[in-house]
Amino acid sequence: xxxxxxxxxxxxxxxxxxxxxxxxxxxxxxxxxxxxxxxxxxxxxxxxxxxxxxxxxxxxxxxxxxxxxxxxxxxxxxxxxxxxxxxxxxxxxxxxxxxxxxxxxxxxxxxxxxxxxxxxxxxxxxxxxxxxxxxxxxxxxxxxxxxxxxxxxxxxxxxxxxxxxx
Amino acid sequence: xxxxxxxxxxxxxxxxxxxxxxxxxxxxxxxxxxxxxxxxxxxxxxxxxxxxxxxxxxxxxxxxxxxxxxxxxxxxxxxxxxxxxxxxxxxxxxxxxxxxxxxxxxxxxxxxxxxxxxxxxxxxxxxxxxxxxxxxxxxxxxxxxxxxxxxxxxxxxxxxxxxxxxxxxxxxxxxxxxxxxxxxxxxxxxxxxxxxxxxxxxxxxxxxxxxxxxxxxxxxxxxxxxxxxxxxxxxxxxxxxxxxxxxxxxxxxxxxxxxxxxxxxxxxxxxxx
Numbered sequence: 001x002x003x004x005x006x007x008x009x010x011x012x013x014x015x016x017x018x019x020x021x022x023x024x025x026x027x028x029x030x031x032x033x034x035x036x037x038x039x040x041x042x043x044x045x046x047x048x049x050x051x052x053x054x055x056x057x058x059x060x061x062x063x064x065x066x067x068x069x070x071x072x073x074x075x076x077x078x079x080x081x082x083x084x085x086x087x088x089x090x091x092x093x094x095x096x097x098x099x100x101x102x103x104x105x106x107x108x109x110x111x112x113x114x115x116x117x118x119x120x121x122x123x124x125x126x127x128x129x130x131x132x133x134x135x136x137x138x139x140x141x142x143x144x145x146x147x148x149x150x151x152x153x154x155x156x157x158x159x160x161x162x163x164x165x166x
Numbered sequence: 167x168x169x170x171x172x173x174x175x176x177x178x179x180x181x182x183x184x185x186x187x188x189x190x191x192x193x194x195x196x197x198x199x200x201x202x203x204x205x206x207x208x209x210x211x212x213x214x215x216x217x218x219x220x221x222x223x224x225x226x227x228x229x230x231x232x233x234x235x236x237x238x239x240x241x242x243x244x245x246x247x248x249x250x251x252x253x254x255x256x257x258x259x260x261x262x263x264x265x266x267x268x269x270x271x272x273x274x275x276x277x278x279x280x281x282x283x284x285x286x287x288x289x290x291x292x293x294x295x296x297x298x299x300x301x302x303x304x305x306x307x308x309x310x311x312x313x314x315x316x317x318x319x320x321x322x323x324x325x326x327x328x329x330x331x332x333x334x335x336x337x338x339x340x341x342x343x344x345x346x347x348x349x350x351x352x353x354x355x356x357x358x359x360x361x362x363x364x365x366x367x368x369x370x371x372x373x374x375x376x377x378x379x380x381x382x383x384x385x386x387x388x389x390x391x392x393x394x395x396x397x398x399x400x401x402x403x404x405x406x407x408x409x410x411x412x413x414x415x416x417x418x419x420x421x422x423x424x425x426x427x428x429x430x431x432x433x434x435x436x437x438x439x
Contacts, residue, residue, distance in 0.1 A: 164323075
């Protein structure tokens with residue numbers, strides 16, 4: 001997820017500016033995460049006068065995608081970009097492994113246990129984001145949004161959301 | 167529009183679609199329709215689940231299903247538009263077609279019944295989706311392969327959720343086991359159709375778009391046997407398998423589902439939020 005190097009070198013600075021702006025667009029359902037933290041911005045291209053931003057859904061039915069598309073356009077308009085296109089791409093398929101380390105840290109501080117890396121997800125339980133205990137139990141594989149599961153800490157007894165590995 | 171989608175190969179249209187594209191459209195619609203109809207069925211549980219967590223679980227599964235079917239409908243609409251210049255959208259495909267044009271399998275249109283019926287229906291369908299999408303990721307059609315790769319990850323959770331419920335209820339109390347076995351006995355007759363290829367599936371198999379259903383059937387049976395063994399449940403023997411849904415001949419259930427699903431768009435065409 002780096003800037004597109006096929007583009008004429010003169011435009012690279014502008015592309016970098018767009019990537020930086022995307023840091024200011026947040027997931028409407030988890031407002032502590034930017035869409036960069038979430039790893040859903042796949043590419044930025046400048047084609048003629050238009051800027052095309054490619055994003056990929058976390059889950060097929062994620063209702064936040066429409067809101068994110070609008071938020072991206074608003075953010076760009078706010079900074080004077082008029083000709084903006086947001087394109088949804090399905091492949092390669094999004095994985096929680098694309099979430100940034102900063103993003104995971106922000107999630108944990110917010111009270112949502114961050115996803116484990118997909119290669120070591122099986123069998124290991126998420127740590128409690130409140131007391132950091134490793135002794136937790138699954139209450140339900142499905143939680144308040146498509147991307148979360150519901151867990152409870154065996155030590156502090158606090159229920160918490162886990163951003164499930166995907 | 168309706169004529170085009172219903173019998174694309176025989177009916178004259180102003181701009182005829184070639185045979186292989188029309189079968190690809192049929193196949194994509196079949197994948198979308200089964201998800202849409204199960205979505206409409208499952209959505210009736212919203213606010214009525216046995217406990218809050220399970221109410222949330224079934225509606226989350228359903229959200230995944232509708233997301234997947236939107237992807238398939240968008241692709242089908244794109245194929246139709248490219249071939250005919252007709253203003254078809256994902257919405258017109260969902261809201262403006264009649265029973266005979268829907269290509270969903272009979273299994274997904276069956277009534278919710280009790281929680282056991284809903285779980286068994288979900289288990290049968292999700293397990294089928296799991297093995298189907300696993301293979302579809304290798305489809306020669308890159309759009310279908312992409313949608314399948316995305317959906318496959320979601321369906322894994324659906325299979326694990328519904329199989330855990332099957333085991334909990336099957337190997338639960340005498341009452342829960344009885345209800346599960348009744349649901350299996352009633353719904354098993356609709357599973358044969360999943361693995362009985364239609365003309366469009368055969369055509370898609372030839373060009374590598376769709377997988378061989380015989381192979382999917384083997385994997386499906388193995389998995390279902392494994393779950394049922396742990397759940398102390400059994401598959402009924404010598405069952406007559408119903409077919410027809412995938413080619414538009416449905417049980418009496420579908421008309422009622424569509425009349426509810428399509429009511430608003432039929433009465434107020436083009437209405438938006």
